[in-house]
Amino acid sequence: DIQMTQSPSSLSASVGDTVTITCRASQGVSHYLAWFQQKPGKAPKSLIYGTSSLQSGVPSRFSGSGSGTGFTLTITSLQPEDFGTYYCQQYNAYPYTFGQGTNLEIK
Amino acid sequence: EVQLVQSGAEVKKPGESLKISCKGSGYTFTNYWIGWVRQMPGKGLEWIGIIYPDDSDTRFNPSFEGQVTFSADKSINTAYLQWSGLQASDTAVYYCGRHVTGNTIDYWGQGSLVTVSP
Numbered sequence: 001d002i003q004m005t006q007s008p009s010s011l012s013a014s015v016g017d018t019v020t021i022t023c024r025a026s027q028g029v030s031h032y033l034a035w036f037q038q039k040p041g042k043a044p045k046s047l048i049y050g051t052s053s054l055q056s057g058v059p060s061r062f063s064g065s066g067s068g069t070g071f072t073l074t075i076t077s078l079q080p081e082d083f084g085t086y087y088c089q090q091y092n093a094y095p096y097t098f099g100q101g102t103n104l105e106i107k
Numbered sequence: 108e109v110q111l112v113q114s115g116a117e118v119k120k121p122g123e124s125l126k127i128s129c130k131g132s133g134y135t136f137t138n139y140w141i142g143w144v145r146q147m148p149g150k151g152l153e154w155i156g157i158i159y160p161d162d163s164d165t166r167f168n169p170s171f172e173g174q175v176t177f178s179a180d181k182s183i184n185t186a187y188l189q190w191s192g193l194q195a196s197d198t199a200v201y202y203c204g205r206h207v208t209g210n211t212i213d214y215w216g217q218g219s220l221v222t223v224s225p
Contacts, residue, residue, distance in 0.1 A: 034211045036152070043202055043215040044144075044152065055213055087152055091211040095168035096142075096154040 002026050002090050006099035014107045017078045021102045023071045023088035032092035035064055035073045038101075039084040047086075048073065080106055109133040111141075111203055111216035118222045119193050126189040127219045129203030136184040137161035140206035143177070143188050146218075147199045157206055158186055193223045 003026035013019045023033065035048040046055045048064040051071060061076045075082055083106045088099040114128040129141060143155040156167040160179035167177075176189040188201060201219050204212030 032211075036212075038152075043218050044212075046211075046213050046215070049211055049213070085151075089152075089154070089211060094166050095156070095170070096211065098152040098154065101151045 001095055002029060002093055002097050004088055004090055004097050004099040006086075006088055006102050008102060009100070010103040010105065012105040012107050013078055015078055015080060018074065018076045019078060019104065020075075021073045021086055021088075021104075023066075023073070023099050025069045025071075025090055028068045029090040029092035031067055032090055033064070033066065033071045034089045034091060035062075036087045036089065037082075037084050038087065044087065075104075078106065082106065109205065109214045111205060111214055113201075113203055113216040113219045116220040116222070118224065120225060121194055121223055122192050123223075124189070124191050125193055125221065126187050127201060127221065128185050128187050129216050130183070130185045131205065132184060134205070137181050140208065141179065141186040142204045142206045142212055143175075144202045144204065144212075145171075145199045146202065152202075155188070155201075160184075160186060193221075195223050195225075197221060198223045 005024045007022045031051040033051045036044040038044040047058050052064045063074045085101045085103050087101050110132045112130045140157040140159050142157040145153045155171045158165045158177040160181045165177050179186045203216040205214045
């Protein structure tokens with residue numbers, strides 16, 4: 001299985017900040033990398049697919065980049081509603097695998 | 108509007124069987140895979156596998172193969188996740204999601220909490 005490792009595991013940032021979350025794959029996944037946001041007690045929400053394509057309705061302050069084994073999710077001009085846990089997922093090879101999650105707290 | 112509506116919370120005893128459902132609407136159900144994801148209490152997301160409702164083709168995470176079964180009834184736009192003998196370790200929230208072919212989940216169900224306790 002392809003292992004996905006996110007860093008940091010948690011972070012705290014202020015409204016208006018820019019934050020970056022990193023996701024590293026144990027082997028190349030091409031551009032088949034997605035990002036999800038989950039708030040406590042809620043279903044995940046799909047944010048990005050194909051490394052950098054925004055799902056419908058996702059604000060443009062979210063962006064993704066990378067390829068192969070290294071990827072980043074960047075949130076610019078952080079908003080209060082951006083708190084939650086963020087997960088990356090590779091879907092290049094079965095079984096699809098998720099990172100362990102990054103908990104984003106708004107100061 | 109695309110929606111996936113899952114069945115409600117369940118409380119079961121070890122060894123019992125269970126089938127939870129995921130009903131799709133607002134799109135052509137047979138044109139998309141349905142994926143299942145587990146989230147154990149306080150833990151992250153785990154990909155269980157996917158089923159293509161049109162022909163019931165499936166892909167399983169080997170970690171779950173033999174532990175659960177997928178099925179689908181395309182006449183009622185519903186996919187199912189089933190256990191034949193639950194264990195306490197199956198206690199979790201289970202999410203379904205719509206998978207675009209060659210892609211990942213774009214829409215998620217609200218989740219079904221399964222509690223297995225003596």
